[in-house]
Amino acid sequence: MHLVESMAFAGQKPWHGLGSQLAPNQPLEVWAKQAGMDWQIEEAEVRFIAGTGGLGSIHPFPEQKVLYRSDSKTPLSVVSSRYQVVQPREILEFYRDLTEVGGFELETAGVLKEGKKLWALARTGRSVSLRGRDEVNGYLLLATACDGTLATTAQFTSVRVVCNNTLAIALGDATGAIKVPHRSQFDADAVKRQLGIAVSSWDAFIVRMKALSERKVKPETADAYFRRVLTYPTSIASDGSTAATNERAIKGVHELFAGRGKGADLASASGTAWGLVNAVTEYVDHERRARSEDHRRDGAWFGPGATLKQKAWDEAVWLVA
Structure with missing residues (x-):
């Protein structure tokens, strides 16, 4: 879907x-x-039925409102009455x-x-x-x-x-x-x-x-970088650790960085910090597990994927600081 x-x-x-x-x-x-996008978001007061079997009296709930599409009347959400x-x-x-x-x-x-x-x-x-x-x-x-x-x-x-x-x-x-x-x-x-x-x-x-495209990185530097970017904080595990590393993701980004990624062989990216960033961004934008391509893009623009890409950029900039 x-x-x-x-x-x-x-x-x-x-x-x-x-x-x-x-x-x-x-x-x-x-x-x-x-x-x-040629429709309006309309709004209506929230109402509820007090009683059983749908036969009770109807009452308003003015603190909230329903948003719906003007064309199809499809409900979109229930929000605060102060919502703009x-x-x-x-x-x-x-x-x-x-x-x-x-x-x-x-x-x-x-x-x-x-x-x-x-x-x-x-x-x-x-x-x-x-x-x-x-x-x-x-x-x-x-x-x-x-x-x-x-x-x-x-x-x-x-x-x-x-x-x-x-x-x-x-x-x-x-x-x-x-x-x-x-x-x-x-x-x-x-x-x-x-x-x-x-x-x-x-x-x-x-x-x-x-600067990133001119900064060459050693294999051990690349591995340490990917592990910093792809390690997530977790609750305290049984062994006392508080972080989890996504080994599947690390393997994937290593492969993208080593030549499987699009443009990985360009002079700007081959063995450079710019290549590190693009290995992560390609993984997030095109390969990360998601319910669908749309969910992946939504997350890459607005959700956890966007946060991960920002972390990749910040860690790479630190390499050339």
């Missing part, structure tokens, strides 16, 4: 082979229709000035989990070529959810062309995302102002990528 309810894309076919393909530079109105809704159209409208005058280009947009999660991804026009013609492009991801799983999140992301690996770009010393919780009104202009400061973070990201 696919998590993807509907989506549209321009350029290469996405990870799951689904969606409506669009020619480049389509208006947002076309994107909304083809991505299945972000509409599907707002996700796309965020990119209007960026695409019309800012040089950005939408590449994918769509709906996950029947409408509970919404996203759009645009190429920023920023890119770099590392040694061996290893191309990395900059993107801006905007996503939200109405089921309690995600604040409205704006995230600069890099995509390595040769293998489609994704990696969050940290904004200064902070994490790589600007998050607006649903208890607050989503202010697109305020988020863009914060992102404006972060555009320079792409330049800092390039400097670090190049």
